[in-house]
Amino acid sequence: MKGVADLFNSKLTITYIANSGVAVTGRKKQILVDGLHKSEAGFYFSTDPQTAEDIILSKEPYNLMDILLVTHDHSDHFNATYCVEALKKNKHLQLVGPQSVADKVKSCPEYDDELASQIKSIEASPVKPIVLSLKDIDIEIFCITHDGASADTTVNNAYLVRMDRHDMLFLGDAKADDAVFESAGVYGKKVEVLFVPFTFIGLSSGREIIKKIAPKKLVVVHLPDESKDANKLTEKTKIAHTKYFAEFPPTTMFDTIGQSFQI
Numbered sequence: 621m622k623g624v625a626d627l628f629n630s631k632l633t634i635t636y637i638a639n640s641g642v643a644v645t646g647r648k649k650q651i652l653v654d655g656l657h658k659s660e661a662g663f664y665f666s667t668d669p670q671t672a673e674d675i676i677l678s679k680e681p682y683n684l685m686d687i688l689l690v691t692h693d694h695s696d697h698f699n700a701t702y703c704v705e706a707l708k709k710n711k712h713l714q715l716v717g718p719q720s721v722a723d724k725v726k727s728c729p730e731y732d733d734e735l736a737s738q739i740k741s742i743e744a745s746p747v748k749p750i751v752l753s754l755k756d757i758d759i760e761i762f763c764i765t766h767d768g769a770s771a772d773t774t775v776n777n778a779y780l781v782r783m784d785r786h787d788m789l790f791l792g793d794a795k796a797d798d799a800v801f802e803s804a805g806v807y808g809k810k811v812e813v814l815f816v817p818f819t820f821i822g823l824s825s826g827r828e829i830i831k832k833i834a835p836k837k838l839v840v841v842h843l844p845d846e847s848k849d850a851n852k853l854t855e856k857t858k859i860a861h862t863k864y865f866a867e868f869p870p871t872t873m874f875d876t877i878g879q880s881f882q883i
């Protein structure tokens with residue numbers, strides 16, 4: 621009587637932490653993507669301090685955490701002190717991020733060399749992904765240019781995570797640039813859930829990339845806190861989503877801390 625139990629066991633719960641921060645929880649495994657941060661840009665959500673403490677102290681529902689994935693070294697995605705505390709309290713925990721993230725963790729006053737084996741600094745080439753298997757979770761890492769001013773040379777890792785037979789692609793602060801996605805090797809990969817920054821909804825280039833990746837489900841992250849959103853970016857994103865509704869797969873907007881769904 622394997623089949624039914626297997627189906628039941630393979631469910632994942634995806635929970636919105638803050639900004640682009642997401643926790644993915646399986647029956648025995650858990651990952652956190654961009655989930656420990658204190659944003660210096662006032663209109664994006666930061667990790668609730670109580671949630672950060674619960675993650676660091678491995679309290680339910682964050683008691684299965686295997687890997688912290690960090691897409692890039694910006695304050696609305698990553699806080700080095702939080703990460704050091706989490707690694708210290710949880711010796712089995714691994715952190716994966718670009719070199720700049722690893723460097724910042726290692727330069728924390730709270731850091732000690734015992735943590736070195738828990739930190740993996742990984743950067744893919746712009747023309748070839750890197751495949752990593754860690755704690756029975758398969759991760760493919762793509763180099764995707766960071767959005768914003770051309771002077772922003774921040775290395776941004778996108779992660780395709782395969783966990784309990786589900787494939788989830790996290791883009792970080794990706795620029796909606798088709799050529800970058802093409803050369804990085806993203807197209808053609810099987811993606812069940814695609815997490816995109818909100819900019820992808822309003823931009824035709826973003827919508828084209830979503831179409832090419834063709835996920836079964838879309839999750840919109842990095843939406844500003846509506847109460848501080850003077851430019852009404854969240855509202856504009858929702859209007860654009862309604863306008864181009866037919867182009868999108870079933871979509872969840874992560875705009876309320878703690879909201880979650882299962883796949």
Ligand SMILES: [Zn+2]
Binds near residue numbers: 766
């Ligand atoms: Zn960023």
